[in-house]
Amino acid sequence: MNSDRAAWECAHEPTAASEATAPCCVRCPLSSLQRGACARVVSLAGAPRLRRRLMALGIRPSAELAVLGRAPNRGPLELRAGTVHLMLREHEARDVLVELADAEGRYALPTL
Secondary structure, three states: OOHHHHHHOOOOOOOHHHHHHOOOOOEEEHHHOOOOOEEEEEEEOOOHHHHHHHHHOOOOOOOEEEEEEEOOOOOOEEEEEOOEEEEEOHHHHOOEEEEEOOOOOOOOOOOO
């Protein structure tokens, strides 16, 4: 496992109640979000080619994303980044660290 990605993993196990409402962490990989979740990109990991592709699609630090849908069996995620709608493979979404918005749409940390 990538050492950068290991730091993103949740430090505790989610409960059944928290799993039904939201992921168990404030910062987590994009791949862990469920349909309807909104988040802000914190950082990108992975190969330089993948990072360039994601940034060209509008997935860059401080960009706000919405998960519109998920394919079954760990398939691609349907996302909205600004005005762009795109599909992102699950293994690519693991390289995007996001910060979840609270119920009012605010984030824990200010934008850089």
